[in-house]
Amino acid sequence: VAANCREGNHINTVLPPSIAFLILAVFGIAWVIFGWWLGRNNRTLDDYMLAGRNVGLAFATATAMATWVTSNTTMTAPQLTYQLGVWGMVGYSLGAVGLLLFAPLAGRIKQLLPHGFTSGDFIRRRYGNLAWRVFLLISLFYALGWLISLGMAGGILVNALSGLQYHIGMSVILLVCVSYTLLGGMKAVIATDFVQTLIILSGVVLIAFLVIDRIGFDTIHTDLSNNHPMLLNLLFPAALMFLFNNLLFGVGEIFHSNVWWSRAFAFRDKVGARAYLLAGLFWLPIPIVAGFIALAAPSLGLQIPSADMVGPMVVGELLGTTGAIVVFVVIFSALASSLDSLLAATADLVTQDIYRGHINPGATDAQCYKAGHYIIIGLGIFTWLLCLPRFTTLASLLYFTGAFVASTIWPIVFGLYYPWVTGKAATTAMVLGTAIGLLSYFVIGFYVAALVSCAVSLVSIVIVSTLETGSFDFRKLSGGKQP
Amino acid sequence: MISAASLSLLVYVALTLTTLAIICLAVMMWRDWKRNQLW
Secondary structure (H helix, E strand, O other): OOOOOOOOOOOOOOOOHHHHHHHHHHHHHHHHHHHHHHHOOOOOHHHHHHHHHOEOHHHHHHHHHHHHOOHHHHHHHHHHHHHHOHHHHHHHHOOHHHHHHHHHHHHHHHHHOOOOOOHHHHHHHHHOHHHHHHHHHHHHHHHHHHHHHHHHHHHHHHHHHHOOOHHHHHHHHHHHHHHHHHHHHHHHHHHHHHHHHHHHHHHHHHHHHHHHHHOOHHHHHHHHHHHOHHHHOOOOHHHHHHHHHHHHHHHHHHHHOHHHHHHHHHEOOOOHHHHHHHHHHHHOOHHHHHHHHHHHHHHHOOOOOOHHHHHHHHHHHHHHHHHHHHHHHHHHHHHHHHHHHHHHHHHHHHHHHHHHHHHOOOOOHHHHHHHHHHHHHHHHHHHHHHHOOOOHHHHOHHHHHHHHHHOOHHHHHHHHHOOOOOHHHHHHHHHHHHHHHHHHHHHOOHHHHHHHHHHHHHHHHHHHHHHOOOOOOHHHHHOOOOO | OOOHHHHHHHHHHHHHHHHHHHHHHHHHHHHHHHOOOOO
């Protein structure tokens, strides 16, 4: 383990800063050139925002999967395994449920809104302006929270792994992602996601095989039984509680966010459902493979300064600089694959629902195409400015967005299938679910926020719809693109 | 408490599935490319 630290925040880093910077530079330049090459034939708003609405199964599956593999999957899965044991990695892998459940919705979305652009489009047409604006607040708050958290995670991870200054790592990662998303639009995001998926999967498989080869299951199990028996315990209450809340949070994130809706619009007819199903199945084992690495820490006698560094430290100790390079590339790919998707989808939401929906209602596709470019740059600068001071409290915003996103699950699901749900019911469900979910977050704890929000939202939507039954005509959803 | 055999089974199954995912993605890509259905 190399000891390279400029800021003094981490005594043990796994990679010299010069190598880290070289990797960032080489991969960064490669992604930007690739993005420019992919976007060179973009002509229309559909090309730029939705990759021409004709994405095939391979790209579709890989982009859904890569976007859901964030730095959290590659860093937090080992951390949770180190803290919560076997349930930590198995519980984290249940994040795949969100992708699996979204599969039928993706098919339905494409069928109902063949010309749709964003999740906001659906809420506006289905529930009216009030519900649309409430949904936009929730959606933008979540998207910006996730963007800031990813931007900061980039700087913090690069600093923790290599000692390279936080501001440099954060700025380079943001600059690279903004540049190739800007140049290539959704096509660049999807194609880079495919390559990044292969890098992430190959990296975690390689590392796990090497851990098994160098240490072996018997040694790992014996050391854990002697020193950390709780990690092998299958009745670990804290782990079970985490698992349940995490599952609902993940479902809420995927169901409402334009990151997933824009993909449903972008995929070719009949590809969406299959792609999300495959992505969920392919994603399922990744947290187990990545998390397992942490179980080797006791066998190596490692002193882990903070639990979130356990994965890279095990690899650095076992495999030296080569292993550290693999970890760094995997984490960089995981970060970039989520950051680019979020940038593109949030820019789409701002372009369609804020610019065309509120600022310039008569905007043509050409004007939106141009505005979309400025909005990506604006989002990049906005994120960079908020990440600059490294207020870690900002990143923790993401934790209580669970209350916000879980309140949208039922308005989305019911709205897609049942004509009797009204705009008033959906608005009440989102407002009450969020408010009471947030209250429970502060009064009880983080682990109940999504659960309470989801339950309150369900009860509200059913009660209000019973009092005032609607009869929505789903054909109204398939109209043109003007808000 | 999970046994060493169960732990190794869990991890090997996960590793096999992840390896299969890599192969499936590569095959799907080749098939889409051959049929000109990438985009």
